[in-house]
Amino acid sequence: MRILVTGTAGFIGFHLARRFLAEGHAVVGFDAMTSYYDVALKRDRHAILEAMPGFRPVIGALEDREALRRAVGDEAPDLIVHLAAQAGVRHSLDHPEDYVSANLVGTFNVLELAREVAPRHLMIASTSSVYGGNEKAPFSETDNTDSPLSFYAATKKAGEAMSHSYAHLWNLPTTCFRFFTVYGPWGRPDMALFRFVGAIARGEPIEVYGNGQMKRDFTYIDDLVEGIVRLAGKVPEIGHPVTAPGVADTLSPVAPWRVVNIGTSRPVELMDFIGAIERRMGVAAVKTMLPMQKGEVVTTYADFALFQALTRYRSAVSLEDGVAAFVDWYRERYHV
The missing domain is CATH 3.40.50.720 (NAD(P)-binding Rossmann-like Domain)
Structure with missing residues (x-):
């Protein structure tokens, strides 16, 4: 095409x-x-x-x-x-x-x-x-x-x-x-995964909004x-x-x-997401807990029945594997 x-x-x-x-x-x-x-x-x-x-x-x-x-x-x-x-x-x-x-x-x-x-x-x-x-x-x-x-x-x-x-x-x-x-290698620097990995690699604290209680798909x-x-x-x-x-x-x-x-229809709490990063990097992050920012919502996750009916597909990559792929890419690109 x-x-x-x-x-x-x-x-x-x-x-x-x-x-x-x-x-x-x-x-x-x-x-x-x-x-x-x-x-x-x-x-x-x-x-x-x-x-x-x-x-x-x-x-x-x-x-x-x-x-x-x-x-x-x-x-x-x-x-x-x-x-x-x-x-x-x-x-x-x-x-x-x-x-x-x-x-x-x-x-x-x-x-x-x-x-x-x-x-x-x-x-x-x-x-x-x-x-x-x-x-x-x-x-x-x-x-x-x-x-x-x-x-x-x-x-x-x-x-x-x-x-x-x-x-x-x-x-x-x-x-x-x-x-x-959405997350993964070559991601956007303004998104949480990129910011968290970068801060941990530099030995800096990470800013955790919503006191870590937000859930995302x-x-x-x-x-x-x-x-x-x-x-x-x-x-x-x-x-x-x-x-x-x-x-x-x-x-x-x-x-x-x-x-x-x-989406995946599997909501993950932000602290669990951070835990997957820490495990892959082998470092416990220093966390600065902050309240919710304006415009943010507490929980988002998808009902994907229509998507599955149309495509016959369900997400195949686990959170641990996806985070690991990003961390490995980040280390290779930024030599950390």
Whole structure:
């Protein structure tokens, strides 16, 4: 296939593009190389992709609609996977304007491109953060998502709504997928695993928010990529919902559109996650216990019955193995 992936210098986009390239697909990778975190890490990810046959990098901002159109050129993609976004709950407290431009304007431009080139399937990354103030667990795709606790979550929820309208207006088959705390090698430096391992390696204390009582549905990157790849072949069709027992499909009655959780449905307490890091590193972390930050939720984990019904897949990588893989990568990259 011909595939456009936005955000290929990012953590998830890099891993997904590498998987598509390994399978023999042609991938156009669109990325702005923003300075939200270490640009050298982004460039090194892209360098790996550029060494693989079939990859064409395009450096540009989502806000530049013409740059997106030029990236596609004369050959329309069969599949568009929109991963590029301004991420991070905490960053949105101080810089909400970044989320308006990247997540709202940027997603609109991707939708406009998709309307024009009409791919067989448009896939858009959302987040478990959209569940916000929902007190029911696990989180089901049919739960109310009208109470976002962060501006980041609000922009991702808006992206889902925008894509539904385009799916209806232009008969554009679209799947939005909600991530749950993705981790693994080549991860983002602003995420907990990267920060914890770095601090422990330097002999510094780690900051543990929520007094360590938060629970997260930690999803290893390879499991996430497998899920996206499998969902790519499950193109939504009006009038063809999943009918498996106990599964509530989110297929829209008026558009070829659905939203799907991708997680493990195995919530892990933050202190247990830290314990897995300590065991792999052979060092007990010095912990600074802190209260919850604004915009954070206590527990997130996925009801993934719909995902399983569509893909027949369940996460295969244990927390211990996933954390070990990240620690080993970190040590090799940073020589610690």
